[in-house]
């Protein structure tokens with residue numbers, strides 16, 4: 001009787017896990033073109049305000065530059081099989097139109113997900129922020145090949161090679177090393193670029209790319225074994241402001 005109960009519990013747990021996290025990926029039957037059909041939780045992937053996008057046909061607007069008030073806070077890094085993510089300690093904010101958004105994590109895509117006038121970059125960082133209502137704002141930074149980036153030099157020293165592996169960082173990473181001093185950005189509405197592709201995300205893409213060395217870019221690609229960029233999505237009725 002006891003064994004039977006245990007078996008049932010395990011089966012329930014297993015089905016809950018499968019339902020909570022359906023498999024998705026970047027190729028084949030689990031690839032981006034099929035995300036919306038993989039789970040009822042992923043229907044937003046077929047929405048009208050999806051990311052990434054090709055940034056073109058921008059509209060000039062008088063915008064206050066966002067301001068990053070970051071302090072070192074990248075304390076641990078996880079290889080979740082889809083990307084390499086650095087989780088950030090509380091206390092670093094991005095001011096957008098005087099509204100503070102707290103930096104939660106940053107992660108990487110290779111090649112870039114967003115494009116600027118049709119141009120793709122070898123690497124793109126996404127700095128994910130949330131305000132006190134839980135609304136998200138992503139600051140995206142393009143990297144072109146050039147000088148090594150100091151944050152990547154620190155972070156890449158001990159890469160979590162196995163999927164699901166988390167590594168505690170000896171000294172906290174400073175996300176401001178991923179940014180230009182002046183946050184001149186394109187702005188538009190979009191979504192998460194991975195399932196569940198939730199919309200209502202504020203996107204800010206830095207106009208000026210940063211640089212990463214060929215070795216840094218290659219090390220990230222080798223870690224994931226596959227490209228992790230969703231193709232660009234139709235812009236539909238959205239405007240891109242600059």
Ligand SMILES: [Zn+2]
Nearest residue numbers: 107109126193
């Ligand atoms: Zn991302």
